[in-house]
Amino acid sequence: MRNSAAKKIFEYCQNHEDGFLISGDAGFGVWEAFQEQLPKQYINTGINEAAMTGLAAGLALSGHKVFIYNIIPFLIMRNYEQVRIDIAYQNLPVVLVGIGSGLTYAPSGMTHYSVEDIALARTLPNMNIISPSDPMQVQKAMEYAIASSNPTFIRISRSGEPVLFDDSIDITKPLHVKEGKTKAIIFHGSIVDEVLEASKALDDVAIISMPLIFPFDEAAVEALLRQYEHVYVVEEHFQEGGLGTMLRDFAQEKSLHVRIEKIAIKNHFIHEIGNCAYLRKCFGIDAKAIVERVLHG
Amino acid sequence: MSLHVKAVNIRKNILKIAHSSKGPHSGTALSCVDILAVLYFKILKIASFSDANRDIFIMSKGHGAMALYATFFEKGYLEEKAFLSYYQNGGALPAHLDKETCEAIEVSSGSLGHGLPQALGFAYAKKLKNLSSHVYVLMGDGETQEGSVWEAAMLAPKMGLDNLTILIDRNNLQGYGRPSDLVSFESLDAKFQSFNWDVHRVNGHDLEALEMALKAPQNKPKAIICDTIKGKGVSFMEDEMKWHYFIVIDAFLEQGVRELEASL
Numbered sequence: 001m002r003n004s005a006a007k008k009i010f011e012y013c014q015n016h017e018d019g020f021l022i023s024g025d026a027g028f029g030v031w032e033a034f035q036e037q038l039p040k041q042y043i044n045t046g047i048n049e050a051a052m053t054g055l056a057a058g059l060a061l062s063g064h065k066v067f068i069y070n071i072i073p074f075l076i077m078r079n080y081e082q083v084r085i086d087i088a089y090q091n092l093p094v095v096l097v098g099i100g101s102g103l104t105y106a107p108s109g110m111t112h113y114s115v116e117d118i119a120l121a122r123t124l125p126n127m128n129i130i131s132p133s134d135p136m137q138v139q140k141a142m143e144y145a146i147a148s149s150n151p152t153f154i155r156i157s158r159s160g161e162p163v164l165f166d167d168s169i170d171i172t173k174p175l176h177v178k179e180g181k182t183k184a185i186i187f188h189g190s191i192v193d194e195v196l197e198a199s200k201a202l203d204d205v206a207i208i209s210m211p212l213i214f215p216f217d218e219a220a221v222e223a224l225l226r227q228y229e230h231v232y233v234v235e236e237h238f239q240e241g242g243l244g245t246m247l248r249d250f251a252q253e254k255s256l257h258v259r260i261e262k263i264a265i266k267n268h269f270i271h272e273i274g275n276c277a278y279l280r281k282c283f284g285i286d287a288k289a290i291v292e293r294v295l296h297g
Numbered sequence: 298m299s300l301h302v303k304a305v306n307i308r309k310n311i312l313k314i315a316h317s318s319k320g321p322h323s324g325t326a327l328s329c330v331d332i333l334a335v336l337y338f339k340i341l342k343i344a345s346f347s348d349a350n351r352d353i354f355i356m357s358k359g360h361g362a363m364a365l366y367a368t369f370f371e372k373g374y375l376e377e378k379a380f381l382s383y384y385q386n387g388g389a390l391p392a393h394l395d396k397e398t399c400e401a402i403e404v405s406s407g408s409l410g411h412g413l414p415q416a417l418g419f420a421y422a423k424k425l426k427n428l429s430s431h432v433y434v435l436m437g438d439g440e441t442q443e444g445s446v447w448e449a450a451m452l453a454p455k456m457g458l459d460n461l462t463i464l465i466d467r468n469n470l471q472g473y474g475r476p477s478d479l480v481s482f483e484s485l486d487a488k489f490q491s492f493n494w495d496v497h498r499v500n501g502h503d504l505e506a507l508e509m510a511l512k513a514p515q516n517k518p519k520a521i522i523c524d525t526i527k528g529k530g531v532s533f534m535e536d537e538m539k540w541h542y543f544i545v546i547d548a549f550l551e552q553g554v555r556e557l558e559a560s561l
Contacts, residue, residue, distance in 0.1 A: 040425060043456070050445035051414040051452050058418015061404070063349070064425075081408060082445070086415055090396060090405055 001156045004135035005097050006030050008142035009067045013041045020059055024052045024070035026099065031069070049074050053082035060092035065146070071105070072098035072114035072155055076121060087151050088124040095145040096153045101131065102190050102236025103265075104158035106276040114155060115265050118213055119241025121153045128152040129213040130171070131235075131243075133192035134164040137211045140171040144212070157190035164192065171211045173220045180206025183294060184228040188213060188243055191236040194280060197287035202294055213243055218250070225251055225258045232261045232294050236285060239264040263293050300504050303371055304334040305557050308530045310367040310380070312553045316545040318384030320392055324528040324540030326364035328501075329435060329466045332523055333368040335507040336433060336464075346400045350428045353419045355404045357412020358437035358466060359393040365402075366390055374401040410443025412436060413463060417449055420461040433511075434463045439471030442480055447492075453518040454493040462511065462519040466501060468527040470538050489520040501525035530557055 010033070013019030023031060023044045035042050045052040049070070056066045068075060075098040076083050087094045098114065105112040121129045128148055130141040138156055145152035169175055174186065178199060184206035187195045192209070199207045206228065210216065225231065225247070233244035244262035251258055265283045272282050280286040284293075307330050315323040336354060343351040356365045366383060369375040375390075379399070382388030390398055393407025404415050412434045420432040440446065453461055465485065469475050476482045489496045494517060497510040501523025510521045527541075528534030531553040545553070 043421075045452055048445075048448035048452065050410070051417065051448035054411060054414020054416075054445065054449065055418040055421070055452075057404075058415035058420075059422050060418070061415070062419055062422030064422060082411065082414070085405065085408055085411055 001132070001135055001138050001159070001161055002030055002099055004138040005142055005154065005156060006034070008139055008146075009097070010034050010038070012065070012146055013038050016065065018064045020064045020066045022052055022056055022066060022068045024049055024068065024074055026070045026074075049079035050082050053079045054086050056094050057082075057086035057090060057092055060087070060094050061090070065093065065095075067095045067097055069097045069099070071100050071112060072117050073112060076117060076153060080120060084124060088127055091126055092151060093149050094151050095142075096151065098153065098155045100158045101155040102157065103276045103279045104190050104236075106279050107273055110270045113270060115236070115270070116238050116241060116267075117153075117155055118237050118243065122214060122241065122246070124151070126150045128215065130154045130211055131189035131213055132156060132171070132211045133187070133189055133209055134161050136163055136165040136167065136169065137171055137209075140169060141211065144171060155189060161190070161192065165209075173217050174224050175209040175211075177207040177209055180204050180228070182229045183232070184208055184224070184230070185232045185234055185290070185294065186210050186243070186247070187234040189236055191234055191280075191285060194285065194287045194290060195234050198290035198294070201291045205294055210243065213246070221247070221250065222254055222256070225254075225256045228258060230259050230261070232263050232290070232297075234263040234285065234290055236280070237264055238267040240267050261293065261297060263290055300334055300338055302561060303338060304330050304504070305530075305561055307334060307364065307367040307371050308557050309554055310370060311363045312531070312545055312550055312557075314363055314366070314381065314383040316547070316550040317381065319544045320384045321542045321544070322360050322363060322392070323543070323545055324470070324534055324537065325358065325361045325437070326367070327529050327531060327534060328468045328525045328527045329358070329361050329364050330368075330529070331502045331504055332435060332464055332466065332507060332525075333364055335504055335511065337368050337372050339508050340511050341433070342430065349426065350430045352430045353403050353416070353432045355406070355412040355416050355419075355432070355434045356394055356402075357406055357434050358409070358440055359406030361435075361437070361466075362390070362392060362394050365394065369399065369401050375399060409437065409440040410445035413446055413449040416461055416463070417453055417456065417458060420458040421456055423460055424457065431460050431462065434461075436463060436465050437471070438465055438467040438469060438476050438482075438485070441465065441485065442476070450489065450492045450494065458518045459516050462515070462521065464521045464523055466525050467522050468525040468536075470527040470536065470541070472541055473538070485522050493517060495519040496522065498522045498524070502529055530560065532556055
């Protein structure tokens with residue numbers, strides 16, 4: 001996943017003098033070639049998230065297309081106010097590329113998890129939010145961010161995942177991985193492997209990927225919510241403030257009768273210890289729990 | 298018109314909009330007038346605000362907005378109608394800076410400690426494009442309590458930013474106390490020196506001294522600590538914390554303007 005992001009950033013910067021990459025002291029094994037080949041378009045600012053973000057804003061105000069790469073908590077949480085004021089309030093087209101979505105840094109602990117990042121990013125009215133599930137969606141997310149005149153937050157998982165989608169996908173719309181009858185699962189991000197595993201036991205359930213969290217295609221999502229009676233939103237994120245919350249609000253606003261269930265992490269500070277698979281099981285978002293909820297919930 | 302006269306005009310106009318707005322921050326605005334006057338009338342080279350090679354000024358102490366607006370008005374960057382609508386319902390200018398309200402505002406500010414990190418970006422962009430122009434930041438002294446200031450202060454010399462100058466409006470009064478009573482405040486000079494900055498300390502109301510410090514050659518980032526008096530120019534406001542908040546009523550406006558005119 002991160003290599004797919006790195007490749008797009010490198011390509012952009014190689015072809016555009018205005019391209020600039022900031023690392024907040026992250027990216028071991030990712031940026032070595034970039035540093036060597038495009039040294040004038042790269043800086044590792046060190047461990048200083050406020051300065052890192054302000055620097056990005058100053059460069060963007062001077063006409064640069066800036067990419068910031070960091071672990072998600074140190075990309076939009078520690079420096080939330082700099083993102084809010086310097087980047088979002090001033091509406092600068094900075095691309096925030098965050099690593100370690102959801103629990104994918106487990107067992108690193110709460111400081112390194114990103115289970116409330118969408119809730120936080122949604123408070124920034126002009127921030128595009130993309131949660132891709134495979135390297136192709138990452139590539140499309142980067143293209144979307146590069147073309148956008150607004151800031152973009154892309155949350156990607158810690159490590160590489162198999163390619164699941166082909167080059168023809170349009171990430172601005174919900175993507176049917178599998179058709180269904182009355183029930184549908186909508187998911188985004190790194191929980192894809194659990195959802196696909198669960199889908200094997202859910203014959204008549206539609207499986208839908210929704211990488212563009214905001215701004216989503218309202219007409220396409222409304223059509224989707226009219227198509228199914230029962231929608232399960234599966235996300236490696238807190239229950240409150242994620243895509244499930246957004247879709248429930250949207251359905252209510254549009255007076256849709258669809259029942260929307262959230263299969264997500266109950267909001268709490270995570271003191272449980274274990275790897276990603278273990279924690280997903282603890283929090284009821286693993287494949288088995290998804291099957292159980294969709295069949296009997 | 299001499300610079301001193303311009304500075305007096307700016308101060309009078311601050312009192313005027315402080316009075317019409319019934320808003321706070323008169324003391325902080327009056328504190329930095331001389332710094333702004335020297336910058337805008339002696340230092341900054343701005344052919345137009347679309348010129349990439351213009352000097353950049355960032356008002357990081359965004360609550361001093363009235364001083365910047367009054368300077369813009371004196372300079373001709375703001376029309377009178379917009380200037381007088383400061384703080385009013387449906388007006389053109391808010392109490393803290395919003396860059397969308399006037400093209401001369403380079404950066405939106407109000408939350409402290411945001412100016413210097415962004416200045417690093419502006420200054421580095423100039424380096425990348427081989428532009429000869431300069432970046433200036435005005436900060437409050439209380440503002441130096443923000444950690445982001447020191448993150449950026451540590452980074453700037455390493456980035457080779459000899460085109461960056463910060464000015465610290467050191468009036469030793471903040472929202473609810475004196476910095477020297479609250480934190481390990483002194484010596485600001487030594488702090489910046491130890492971060493490998495070029496440091497000057499001047500009387501922040503001495504127009505010539507300010508100009509000399511600003512024009513002094515530099516081969517690294519420069520910090521000018523400006524010793525100032527909050528509320529400068531209006532006797533009953535000088536060095537009084539309450540003038541962070543108090544409203545300029547009719548009698549205060551009258552007396553303030555009288556004193557300022559007498560100083561000419």
